[in-house]
Amino acid sequence: MLIGSRSAERAELIAAEYRGAGHSGRIAGGSNSDAAAAELVIVTVPYDGHADMLSSLATELTGKIVVDSVNPLGFDKHGPFPLRVAAGSAAQEAQQLLPESTVIAAFHHVSADLLDDPTVNHFADDVLVLGEDREAVAVVCELATAIPGARGVYAGRLRNAGQVEALTANLIAINRRYKTRAGIAITGMS
Amino acid sequence: MLIGSRSAERAELIAAEYRGAGHSGRIAGGSNSDAAAAELVIVTVPYDGHADMLSSLATELTGKIVVDSVNPLGFDKHGPFPLRVAAGSAAQEAQQLLPESTVIAAFHHVSADLLDDPTVNHFADDVLVLGEDREAVAVVCELATAIPGARGVYAGRLRNAGQVEALTANLIAINRRYKTRAGIAITGMS
Numbered sequence: 001m002l003i004g005s006r007s008a009e010r011a012e013l014i015a016a017e018y019r020g021a022g023h024s025g026r027i028a029g030g031s032n033s034d035a036a037a038a039e040l041v042i043v044t045v046p047y048d049g050h051a052d053m054l055s056s057l058a059t060e061l062t063g064k065i066v067v068d069s070v071n072p073l074g075f076d077k078h079g080p081f082p083l084r085v086a087a088g089s090a091a092q093e094a095q096q097l098l099p100e101s102t103v104i105a106a107f108h109h110v111s112a113d114l115l116d117d118p119t120v121n122h123f124a125d126d127v128l129v130l131g132e133d134r135e136a137v138a139v140v141c142e143l144a145t146a147i148p149g150a151r152g153v154y155a156g157r158l159r160n161a162g163q164v165e166a167l168t169a170n171l172i173a174i175n176r177r178y179k180t181r182a183g184i185a186i187t188g189m190s
Numbered sequence: 191m192l193i194g195s196r197s198a199e200r201a202e203l204i205a206a207e208y209r210g211a212g213h214s215g216r217i218a219g220g221s222n223s224d225a226a227a228a229e230l231v232i233v234t235v236p237y238d239g240h241a242d243m244l245s246s247l248a249t250e251l252t253g254k255i256v257v258d259s260v261n262p263l264g265f266d267k268h269g270p271f272p273l274r275v276a277a278g279s280a281a282q283e284a285q286q287l288l289p290e291s292t293v294i295a296a297f298h299h300v301s302a303d304l305l306d307d308p309t310v311n312h313f314a315d316d317v318l319v320l321g322e323d324r325e326a327v328a329v330v331c332e333l334a335t336a337i338p339g340a341r342g343v344y345a346g347r348l349r350n351a352g353q354v355e356a357l358t359a360n361l362i363a364i365n366r367r368y369k370t371r372a373g374i375a376i377t378g379m380s
Binding site: 153 | 313320352379
């Protein structure tokens with residue numbers, strides 16, 4: 001796995017931290033352009049830099065599966081709220097900017113804190129996976145299901161990604177009220 | 191409990207059906223105006239008639255808790271998709287139309303089929319409850335928790351209701367792909 005960043009040095013430092021923490025698998029760091037050379041690329045930047053970064057990588061990302069997990073949220077004194085995105089969602093915006101890539105929306109709700117916590121080795125969360133391309137959806141569902149306890153669940157076309165991204169605001173509200181790290185699971189699928 | 195309808199006769203017929211099916215509690219039918227006389231009113235109309243009906247009942251609903259469970263969805267050959275609502279969500283629209291009522295958004299995702307099914311007596315679903323008024327939120331959370339197995343969970347202010355309403359489109363997509371009656375549960379809250 002390659003972690004990309006605007007600064008390759010910074011990415012390598014973070015990769016070294018993960019290696020030091022005993023995470024399994026080979027983890028290296030590099031530039032965003034290095035990371036874009038992979039078969040499957042996960043985009044986890046703040047929404048602010050989303051469009052610029054994707055536009056600058058359009059050539060490298062041609063023919064690739066691009067997993068967009070970006071949540072366009074604003075924050076004010078009342079907490080988080082969804083930003084209006086002209087394209088409908090960050091994922092649809094990504095697909096417009098990357099017409100030669102296959103954009104899949106997924107991994108919006110899994111708490112980074114939980115994923116990072118070495119004492120947590122089981123998740124009860126489902127990962128909602130959205131996209132137009134059935135094969136790419138299957139690949140990303142499989143990737144999600146590789147997280148112990150988690151499950152990848154197809155949850156609709158890209159035009160239904162906006163509310164999945166925005167739902168992160170609700171999970172933050174739940175976290176604040178109940179002092180937890182909330183995620184979501186789909187019932188009725190056992 | 192009183193079921194309201196534009197046609198009081200139709201509401202009474204449906205109430206009689208529920209009584210015949212052995213549902214516990216007293217269930218009667220009446221006009222929408224009759225139903226609006228209750229302390230707590232649940233609005234479950236299609237989005238089409240939502241604004242007109244609420245406007246016509248604004249006087250009766252003054253000082254009441256109005257639970258809005260309306261999902262503004264459109265449907266085409268690709269399935270369901272969220273409708274853009276000028277107010278941000280059906281719940282915010284309701285609050286604008288009913289400035290003297292306390293609008294709470296809840297019960298968007300619980301499958302009516304499941305609730306109706308007399309062989310189902312346990313739910314694994316959480317009911318997301320949104321609103322500005324902490325006391326009214328608590329009342330509706332309690333109501334949700336009265337459904338065996340279900341739990342009412344505070345999930346943010348009304349400005350975060352739009353994505354909760356729209357998420358019903360994703361649940362419909364899940365239902366179609368996996369041939370199920372999907373709902374949602376919040377993880378990390380045991």
